[in-house]
Amino acid sequence: MTDAESRAADEQRAADAELPSAERLKAFTDAVVAIAMTLLILPLMDSVTDATESSAGAWVAAEWPSLLTFMLSFVLIANFWLTHHRMFARVTHVDQGLLWLTIVWMFTIVWLPVATAITSTFDPDPIEKLLYVGSLILTSLVLTLTRVYLIRHPELHHESQDKFRDGLAVGVIITVLFGVALLLMFAIPALNYWWLFVLFLTRPIYAIVVRTRDRRTQPRA
Template identity: 50%
Template sequence: MSRAEDDPQSVTVETSRPLLSAERLKAFEDAVVAIAMTLLILPLLENVSEFARDDRSALEYVQVEHKQLFSFALSFLIIAVFWMNHHRVFDRVEKATNALIWLQVGWMFTIVWLPVATAMLGSLPDDAMQKLLYIGALLASSLLMLGTRLYLRRHPELHRIAPESLRRGLIAEIVMSCLFAVSLVIAVLVPDIGYAAMFLLLLAGPAQAILARKSGARRT
C-alpha cells in the first residue's frame, strides 16, 4: 500500500489540486471568443454572394440587409465587451479548479450561442421567443461571470486579485445582470419597445458609481 493510501490527508490534498492550469483555460477561452466573433459575419458573407449573383449594388445590399448589419455590429460589440471584462478578471487568475472550469464552460456556451441568436435577430420575424433567446443569453453570460467572481472571492488561493477590485467587480456584475433582466422583461412584455429596452444598459455606469459609494460608506 502506498503512502498516499495510508494517509487520508494526503489523498484529500491530492484530489483538491487544480485540474487545469489557468493559462491553458484562458488560451482556450480566448480561442472560443475569437471563433464566436468570426461566426457572426458568416450570414452576411452568404448574402453578399447572393447579391453578387444577381448583379446588385453595394448600396442595395446595405439597404436590404441593414437589420442584419446592425445585429452583427451589436453582437460583435457585446462579445468584445464581455471578453474585455473577462480578461480583466482572469488576467490575475493563476489556478483553476474543477468548479471554476465548469463556470467558464457555461460562460463559453453563452458566447458561442450568440452567433445563432444574432442570425435569428437579423433574419427571422420579431417575436417574444427571439428576444428571450438573445437577451436571455446576455443575461446568462452576465450571471455566470457574477458566479465566477463570487467563486474567486471565496477562493483567494486561485488568484492575486485585490479584495477591493473584486468588490467593485461584483457590484458591476450585479448591476449588469439586473439591467439585462429588466431589459428582457420589458422587451418581451412591451413589443413596441422591443430591443430598445437594452438602452437601459447605459445606466450601468451611474448605477455602479452610486452602489460603490454606498458600499464604501458602509465599510467606513
Template identity: 45%
Template sequence: MAATEEAETRGLFGAERASAFIDAVVAIAMTLLILPLMESVSDIGDAGGTTLHWLAEHEQQLVSFVLSFVIIAMFWMFHHRLFVLVEAITSRLMWLLVGWLLTIVWLPVATAITGAMDEGDDLAKIVYVGSMIATAFFSLAIRLYLRRHPQLHRNAATALTAGIAADLSTVLLFAIALTVALLVPAIGYYALFLMLLTPLVQKLLLRLGRRSG
C-alpha cells in the first residue's frame, strides 16, 4: 500500500514544464477566439460594407468573444495562482490537467457556434455555457486532488478551501446563467454577467462551511 502511494505521488512530470505547456495552450485558445471575427471583417470588406454594418451584424459574435476571452483569462488566473506553488505532478493529476485543457481548447469552437447560430438556438447555449461548467468541474477536481496530496505543493489549506469554494460558486452561477439564458431568450448570453457575483457566493459558501464544520 505504501509503495503504491509512493509511486502515485512521485513527480512523474516537472511542474514548471507542465505549467509552461499549459500557459502556451491557453494563450493559443485565447488567440483562436478572434479568428471568426477576422474572417467576418474580410467578408464585409469584400462586399463593400461599412464598419457600422459589421458591428451591427456581428453584435452577438462580439459579445461572445469578449465573454469567452474574459472567462478563459479568469480560469487561467485561478490556475496560475494555484500551480505557482505546485512542486510535482503525478500522472493522475496530469490527466486532470489534460481534461481541463480540453475544455479550454474546445471553448473557441463553442464560441464560434454561438456567433454563427440563431439567438434562439438553445443547444448552442447549452454547448457554450456547458463547456464553461465542465472547465469549472475540472478545476474543482484538481483542487480536491491537491488537497488530498499535500506533498505535491505548498498551497495553504485555507487557500485550497477558498479555491474550492470559488470553483463551486463558478459551477453554481454558470448553471444559473444557463437556466436564465434558456428561460429568458431576451437576456440570452448576457446572463453570464452573473459571474460577477462569484466573490459574493464564494464568501457565502465559506461561511456556510465554517458553520457546518
C-alpha cells in the first residue's frame, strides 16, 4: 500500500468513526413503514364494526371503493419500502442531510393512511385527488432526492455509483408518471384512480432510456 493509499484509508476510518451507523435508522424506518401499513386497515375495521348491512356481500358492495384504495395504498407503500430497503442495503453511515431526508420520507409514509382514508370518506373532488396522488408524488420525489444525496456522498455507503444512477433514472420516471396520472385524473375524471396504472409503463420507459444512453456512449466506428 502506498503512502497516499494509507492516508486515504486512515482518513476514511476517521470519517467512519465520526459518522453514526445507519443500522438504527434502518430499523426505525422499517418500524414506521410497518405501522403505516397497519393503520391503513383501521377505517375498514371501523366500517365492519359499524356496519348496518345484513350480509358480508352487501358490506363488500357498499365498501368496495374503500377496499380498492386500501389495497392500492398497501401495495404502493410496500413498493416504496422495497425501494428504500434496496437503496439503503449498503448504506453504512448517516449524516445530518441523510437523516433529515429520511425523516421527511417517513413523514410522507405516515401521512398516506390519512390520505387513503380521505378518498373513501368524502365525495370525489380535485382536492381529494391532489391530497392522495400528491402525497405519492412527494414520497417518490423524496426517495429520488435521497438517491441523489447518496450519489454525492459516497463516504456514506459501499454501493456502486452506476447502480445508484440506474435507480435514479427509475425514480425520476416513477415520479413523473405519478404526476402524469394526477393530470389525467383532472382531465378525464371518469377513470379516477385507475390512471395510476400508468406506472406499469415504468419498465418500458426505462428500457428506452437505457437503449438511448447506450447508443450515445458507444464509440463511433
